[in-house]
Each structure stands twice: as structure tokens, then as C-alpha cells.
Amino acid sequence: MTERRVALVGNPNTGKTTLFNRLTGLRHKTSNFPGTTLDARVGRFSIGQGDGAVAIELVDLPGVYSLELRQLESEVALGVIEGRSAPVGEPAFEPQAVLVVVDATNLGRNLLLVGETLRRRLPTVVAVNMADLAAKQGLHVDAAVLRERLGCAVVLISARAGEGIDELRGALREAVTVGAVPTRTPPGDETALGAWAEEIVVSATSGSGELIGRTFTDRADLVLTHPVLGVLAFAGIMTGLFLCVFWLAQYPMGWIEGLFGGLGSALDWAWDGLGLRVGPLHDLLKDGVIAGVGSTLVFLPQICLLFFLICLLEDTGYLARAAFVMDRALRPFGLPGHSFVPLLSSHACALPGIIAARCIPDSRQRLATILVAPFMTCSARLPVYVLLTGLLFKDSPLTAALAFVGCYALGIGAGILSALLARRTILRGQSRPMALELPTYKRPSLRNAVLATTDRAMVFLKKAGTAILAICIVLWWMGSYPKAEPSAKVVALREQAKMVEAGTATTWDLNDPAKQAELAKLDEAARKKALVEVLTARADHLEHREAKSASLMGVLGRGLEPVFKPLGYDWQLTVGVLASFAAREVFVSTMSVVIAGQEEGDDENANQTIRQELASATRSDGVTRVFSPATCWSLLVFYVLAMQCLPTLVLTSKESGHVKWAVLQFVWMTTVAYGGALLAYNLARFAGLS
Numbered sequence: 001m002t003e004r005r006v007a008l009v010g011n012p013n014t015g016k017t018t019l020f021n022r023l024t025g026l027r028h029k030t031s032n033f034p035g036t037t038l039d040a041r042v043g044r045f046s047i048g049q050g051d052g053a054v055a056i057e058l059v060d061l062p063g064v065y066s067l068e069l070r071q072l073e074s075e076v077a078l079g080v081i082e083g084r085s086a087p088v089g090e091p092a093f094e095p096q097a098v099l100v101v102v103d104a105t106n107l108g109r110n111l112l113l114v115g116e117t118l119r120r121r122l123p124t125v126v127a128v129n130m131a132d133l134a135a136k137q138g139l140h141v142d143a144a145v146l147r148e149r150l151g152c153a154v155v156l157i158s159a160r161a162g163e164g165i166d167e168l169r170g171a172l173r174e175a176v177t178v179g180a181v182p183t184r185t186p187p188g189d190e191t192a193l194g195a196w197a198e199e200i201v202v203s204a205t206s207g208s209g210e211l212i213g214r215t216f217t218d219r220a221d222l223v224l225t226h227p228v229l230g231v232l233a234f235a236g237i238m239t240g241l242f243l244c245v246f247w248l249a250q251y252p253m254g255w256i257e258g259l260f261g262g263l264g265s266a267l268d269w270a271w272d273g274l275g276l277r278v279g280p281l282h283d284l285l286k287d288g289v290i291a292g293v294g295s296t297l298v299f300l301p302q303i304c305l306l307f308f309l310i311c312l313l314e315d316t317g318y319l320a321r322a323a324f325v326m327d328r329a330l331r332p333f334g335l336p337g338h339s340f341v342p343l344l345s346s347h348a349c350a351l352p353g354i355i356a357a358r359c360i361p362d363s364r365q366r367l368a369t370i371l372v373a374p375f376m377t378c379s380a381r382l383p384v385y386v387l388l389t390g391l392l393f394k395d396s397p398l399t400a401a402l403a404f405v406g407c408y409a410l411g412i413g414a415g416i417l418s419a420l421l422a423r424r425t426i427l428r429g430q431s432r433p434m435a436l437e438l439p440t441y442k443r444p445s446l447r448n449a450v451l452a453t454t455d456r457a458m459v460f461l462k463k464a465g466t467a468i469l470a471i472c473i474v475l476w477w478m479g480s481y482p483k484a485e486p487s488a489k490v491v492a493l494r495e496q497a498k499m500v501e502a503g504t505a506t507t508w509d510l511n512d513p514a515k516q517a518e519l520a521k522l523d524e525a526a527r528k529k530a531l532v533e534v535l536t537a538r539a540d541h542l543e544h545r546e547a548k549s550a551s552l553m554g555v556l557g558r559g560l561e562p563v564f565k566p567l568g569y570d571w572q573l574t575v576g577v578l579a580s581f582a583a584r585e586v587f588v589s590t591m592s593v594v595i596a597g598q599e600e601g602d603d604e605n606a607n608q609t610i611r612q613e614l615a616s617a618t619r620s621d622g623v624t625r626v627f628s629p630a631t632c633w634s635l636l637v638f639y640v641l642a643m644q645c646l647p648t649l650v651l652t653s654k655e656s657g658h659v660k661w662a663v664l665q666f667v668w669m670t671t672v673a674y675g676g677a678l679l680a681y682n683l684a685r686f687a688g689l690s
Contacts, residue, residue: 003044003055004176005093007081009117010101011110012063013317013439015129019101019159020060021451023169040087041455047173054173059087059095065109067116072363081120097123097175104134104141104156105440107205111197114150115186123175124152124182127168131156133442138207145204151184160445217440221321225438230325237318238344245306245348252301260294280480288476293469299351299647303460306345306352308453315444319359320437333416334423334431336360339369343415346376347408350648354655355456364427368419370655371665374648375415377408380585381639387588388636391615391627407640414641414672426664475553475582484550486543493539501532510534548590553578567638567677568631570619577638584644630684637680642673 010016024043041060046053061080062073079085083094100117102110107128114126128141147154153171157164174180187193223229264286271282313319319341327337338360346353353373360366377385385407393400423431486494499505508531510516515534519527548554557575564574572591579590591614617626625631643649643666653662684690 003057004097005057005059005095006097006099006172006176007059007061007077007095008099008101009061009067009077009081009113010063011065011103011113011437013320013437014063014101014103014110015159016060016063016101017452018445018448019127019129019157020058021448022159022162022165023056024058025451042087042090047169054177056172056176058099059090064113066113071361073361081117081122095122096179097125097172099125099127099172101127101129101159104128104131105137105139107141108197108201111200112193115193115196118150118152118182118184118186119188121181121185123179125168125171125175126150126152126154127159127164128154128156129159132158132161132163133440140206142204142206146200149184149200149204151182160448217317217438220441221438224318224321225324227328230321234322234325237313238322238341241306241309241313241344244309245302245345245352249301249305249348253298256298256301257294260290260297263290263294283480284473284476287480288473289469291476297461299349300457300460302349303352303355304453304457306348306356307456308449310341310345310356311449311452312444312446315442315448317439317441320439323359324438330416331431333420334365334368334427335416335419336362336365336431339365339419342369342373343376343412346373346378349378349380350374350376350645351460351651354648354651355460357655362431364423364429365431367656367661368422368427370652371422371661371668372415372419374643374645374665374669375411375418375641377411377640378584378645380583380645381407383585383588384580384639385636387614388627388632388639392629392632392636394615403636407636410637410640410676414676418668418672477552478556479548479551479553479579481551484547487546490539490543490546493535493542497532497535497539500528500535503528507531508535548575566681567634567674568628568681569634570626572617572619572626573631573635580639580642580644582644582646584639584642587639629689630681633684633689634677634681638673638677640673641669641676643669 008016008020020041020043024045043058043060044056045058046055048054059080061077064074064077067074067078067081076085081095081098083092086092098117098120100114102114114124117124126146128143128146131141134141141156143154143156153175155164155168155171157168159165186196224233267282267286267290271278276282310319313322322341323337325337326340330337330339339357341359342353342356344353345356350373353376354370357366357369357373360369385404389400389403393403496505496508500508510519519530519534522530549557554575557578558571560578561569561571561574564577569577576587576590580587614627615625618624619626649662649666652665653659656662
């Protein structure tokens with residue numbers, strides 16, 4: 001059964017995506033148009049049954065107001081219609097038909113695109129969407145008159161309700177099998193085309209056009225687009241969205257972390273059950289593959305929840321108002337109002353924020369937003385903030401909270417100023433005026449939001465997940481090799497544990513009075529078991545610490561110590577910072593291993609012990625504190641400003657269309673972070689906080 005290609009085109013906000021989902025369901029794939037980051041969705045469905053069935057390949061083109069504008073979306077759409085281009089992975093050839101979606105409530109403007117399409121002399125079907133909404137508002141469209149005036153098939157539909165879809169399928173079948181070209185050719189002159197469209201609207205529609213829905217829209221816009229009330233409403237709505245993403249996503253994120261933690265434990269259990277020796281293969285599977293995949297999938301709930309909520313807001317027609325309200329505040333920094341939603345979303349996670357930047361039509365403004373989105377404080381930075389502000393202000397929760405707020409403000413300020421610098425230098429150019437269509441408000445489609453979210457989730461898993469997994473495996477290797485022989489202290493601890501277990505010794509000086517007193521309260525058998533566990537755990541953690549120091553990552557830490565020394569970091573902190581370039585949140589656990597000699601405990605008391613050990617840990621001279629106040633301020637500023645997220649770099653490369661932008665993002669943010677940390681360290685020392 002030969003597939004017939006149909007190009008789907010329409011103005012933004014005409015329900016084109018809803019119709020695409022209605023026709024294809026989940027039977028589609030998402031890629032890009034060659035040389036662009038524009039989504040290219042190709043869906044497949046059949047019309048009819050048996051031998052008479054016709055297979056349709058539906059190509060969803062970018063929403064455009066005209067095929068003849070000098071902008072990327074229009075050029076891509078025209079290229080597909082003329083057979084010069086196709087989505088990545090698909091052959092380029094002229095489609096057998098074009099399906100044009102128009103909004104029944106705004107027919108005059110939509111007919112301009114119809115006219116440009118008809119001039120291409122391809123079999124054309126016009127789907128007049130939202131005909132039910134227009135009828136409720138008192139506007140009636142005569143399909144027969146439209147059909148006669150346009151010279152092609154015209155079908156009244158409601159993509160949201162599924163009305164007229166069967167008739168549309170029949171019209172598409174006839175268009176691709178019969179191949180009848182339009183019988184009328186609209187004028188080519190822009191002015192004449194506008195007059196042609198108005199004449200058709202007058203002859204094909206009836207009713208007053210004083211719409212109840214439009215009256216509601218006008219009344220709502222009195223508040224939502226007001227210079228003051230609109231900003232307050234926007235702040236409330238976006239705060240609600242941000243809280244939903246930040247708080248609701250933590251539950252499935254916790255489940256995913258628990259799942260992969262369970263997989264790691266299951267691997268240990270299977271390894272023991274099979275009697276296999278724990279070695280490189282076990283470590284690769286557990287610390288490389290399972291941990292790598294888990295670190296990727298843990299972001300999925302935030303991405304899905306954010307896109308689901310944004311799809312709902314977009315479907316209501318509100319996002320256009322939000323962009324309008326914020327344009328005035330962001331325009332002086334070279335960013336449009338469209339940028340605010342991606343930047344706000346980045347406070348939960350930069351990944352969905354960068355993906356959300358696709359809503360920005362201007363390529364320079366979109367790229368500037370992508371480059372600065374990681375400056376926003378994401379949830380991965382919070383463990384570091386908690387540790388450092390706790391060390392700085394352990395007796396003043398209010399001051400620690402104010403420092404938290406300062407971290408958020410510093411990130412926002414650095415991002416906005418970096419955007420301004422980018423727009424004045426490498427992304428210099430006249431900003432495109434933000435021309436917005438404010439569509440009528442309507443009830444959002446849950447089905448459409450679910451399908452769009454599912455589609456985005458699959459793209460994230462397929463495109464980003466594989467690269468992130470490979471990088472995590474490389475980092476695991478760097479942190480695991482070369483292997484080091486256990487030190488004499490490790491060997492001694494293990495010998496001590498064996499002696500206690502064999503009964504040749506029943507007590508041992510642990511250099512920890514509290515732990516010694518705790519063990520003294522136990523009976524002999526329990527004390528023996530607990531003492532063996534303590535000695536073994538100390539040996540394990542010390543061996544782990546020494547292995548990290550001797551690994552390639554540890555060697556790099558010692559080698560790069562002179563680079564970070566001006567910031568107040570010794571080799572131990574350098575290892576923590578280097579490990580954090582994979583993911584910021586690993587800093588705390590890395591420092592627990594490298595400095596405290598143990599990983600974060602399983603209970604509250606163990607965690608408290610680690611915090612105390614980190615606070616009192618000393619450097620190689622045995623006197624200078626690792627986490628001095630000046631060093632803590634330096635680290636805090638560094639982690640606010642630095643690019644330390646491999647998934648973000650991978651996604652930046654994908655969304656920008658070239659790896660050079662990810663490299664630039666990394667270099668710029670790291671440079672700013674280094675300079676900021678250097679300034680903070682020296683100011684703190686000048687203030688006597690060394």
C-alpha cells in the first residue's frame with residue numbers, strides 16, 4: 001500500500017496540532033527539519049479498509065501566517081510544499097495534497113494563507129476548524145459557498161470535539177487519489193489578495209459576529225493585559241505553575257530514584273546469589289549504567305509536568321497574554337516577553353526551561369534565552385546551598401534564608417546581564433518586534449496536552465538519554481581507574497576487624513568517645529558485631545577515599561589544585577568541584593567521601609556527624625579548615641554561576657543546532673563563576689572572614 005504525503009499547514013492558534021493528534025493519535029514520530037531546531041512531526045494513518053484503504057503520511061508544518069515571509073518557519077513550510085525539503089529521515093518530494101486548517105472565528109486573515117497555498121496548484125483541502133465555536137458565537141460559515149469560491153474541497157470541523165473528521169478523511173482520500181487541482185487561482189498581489197479574502201468572507205459567512213465568547217475574552221483581557229493587574233495575575237499564575245513543577249514532580253522523582261536504587265541493590269543481590277566476585281563489570285553496571293540512566297530519567301517528571309501545564313495554558317490562549325505582559329520588562333535586555341516562561345521554568349530544572357524556549361520565534365532571542373537559562377537556580381543546586389549556608393550561618397536560620405534568596409537573585413542578575421551582553425555582541429541584530437495574536441479564550445484539551453507531553457518525553461529519552469549515559473560511563477571510568485593498592489591504614493583496620501570477629505580482641509580504641517560509650521552499653525555479642533561493622537565501614541570508606549584520590553579524577557584534582565587555589569580550594573575541594581561538573585548535587589556526597597571518609601549516613605545522627613566533620617575538616621597542614629568562611633562564600637558564588645550539568649550541555653547542543661553553543665555556554669559560565677568566586681573569596685578575606 002503506497003503512502004500518499006499530505007502537508008498540514010495553518011496559522012498559529014488554528015487548532016492545527018489538535019487536528020494532527022486527532023488524525024494520527026500516537027502513530028507519529030518527531031524529528032527536525034534539516035538544518036533547523038524546528039520540530040517536524042510525521043504521522044501515519046489509513047483511510048478506508050481492505051484493498052481500498054489509502055495510507056496517508058501527514059507532515060505537520062510549522063504554524064505560519066504566510067508562505068512568503070523571509071523567516072525560518074515560512075521557508076521550511078514552503079520547502080516541504082514545493083518538494084524541496086522534508087523532515088530528517090524522510091525523502092523529499094512534492095506532497096500529493098495540502099491540508100490547510102483555518103479558524104472559523106477569524107476567517108478573513110486565515111484565507112490569506114489559503115490563497116497562497118492555492119497558487120501552488122496542488123490538490124488542496126481546507127478544514128474550517130472551530131466551526132462549532134463560531135456557531136455558538138453567532139457566526140455561521142457556508143461550506144458550499146466557500147467550496148465554490150475557493151475551487152477546492154472545504155469541510156467544517158471541530159478538531160477538539162471530533163466533529164466532521166470522517167468527512168475530512170473522505171475529502172483527503174479524494175484529494176490524494178483523484179489529484180484534482182484547485183479550479184480557481186487567487187491574485188498574487190498582496191493588496192488584491194486581501195480584497196479577495198474579504199469578499200469571500202462577506203459571501204460565505206452570516207451573523208452579527210458580536211460574540212459572547214469574544215465579550216468574555218475582552219473582559220478577561222482588561223485584567224490579564226493590564227500594565228499592573230496583568231503583571232500581578234501573571235506572577236500568580238506562573239508561581240502556581242512553578243510550585244506544581246517543583247513540588248509535585250518531587251514525588252515521581254523520588255520514586256524513580258528509589259527504583260534505580262532498588263535496581264542497584266538487586267544487582268548486588270544477584271551478584272551475591274550467583275557467587276560472582278565484585279569487580280569492574282559489577283561497578284560498571286551499577287555505578288555507570290544504572291546510575292547513568294537513573295540520573296537521566298530523574299528529570300523526566302519535571303519535563304512532563306512542565307510541558308503538560310504549558311500545553312494547557314497555551315490551549316486556553318493565556319500564554320500569548322503572558323508574553324505580552326513581560327515583553328516590556330525583558331526587552332531592554334535583548335529578550336522578548338516569550339523568554340520569561342523558559343527562565344522561570346529553569347528554576348525547577350534548566351532542561352525543561354531550555355526546551356520551552358522553542359516558543360520564542362526570533363532565533364537570536366531564542367538562542368540568548370537558551371544560553372542564559374542555566375544561570376537560574378535549579379533544584380540540583382539546593383543541596384549545595386543547604387550545606388554551605390548551614391556552615392556559614394549554623395546559628396542563624398534567618399540569615400541563612402536571606403543568603404538563599406541572595407543566591408537566587410545573583411543567578412537571575414547574572415543571566416539577564418549575560419543575555420544583554422550576548423545580544424550586544426555575538427547575537428547582535430535588530431530584535432524582531434513582538435507581533436502577537438491574542439486568540440479567544442477556550443477550554444484546554446487534556447487529550448492534546450497528554451499527547452504533546454508524551455511526544456516530548458519520548459524525544460528527551462531518545463535524544464538526550466543516550467548521550468548522557470555515554471558521558472556518565474566515561475566519568476565513572478575516570479573516577480574508578482587506575483586502581484590503587486589499599487594503604488597500610490586500610491589493611492590495619494581490616495585486620496582489626498578480623499581480630500574482633502575471631503574473638504582475639506573484644507575492644508578497640510575508636511578515637512570516638514561517643515561511639516565508644518554507645519558500644520559499652522551493649523552486651524558482648526552485640527558489641528562484637530557492632531565493632532566489626534564500625535571497623536569494616538571505616539576501612540571501606542577510607543579505601544574509597546584513597547581510590548578516589550588515586551583515580552584519574554583524583555590526579556586531575558591534584559594537578560588542577562593550583563588553578564583553584566586562588567579561590568581558596570585545596571585538592572579535596574578541587575575533586576568535589578570537578579565531580580560536580582557532571583551534576584552539581586554530587587558535591588555533598590563527593591566531599592563526604594573525600595573529606596569525611598564516609599558517605600552520607602542512613603540516619604539523622606550520621607548525617608549530623610558528617611556535617612560536623614565537614615565543618616571541622618582540615619587541609620594537609622592539619623590546621624587550616626577546608627570550609628573556612630571565605631572558602632564557603634567562594635564556593636557558594638561558584639555554584640550559583642557555574643555550568644555543572646552535563647544533561648543541560650547536551651540539550652543546549654541539540655536545541656541550538658550546534659555543539660559550539662554548548663561549548664560557549666560552558667566556557668562563559670565557568671569564567672563568570674571563577675571570577676565571581678575569586679572576588680567573593682578576596683572580599684571575605686578582606687572582611688576578616690578567612
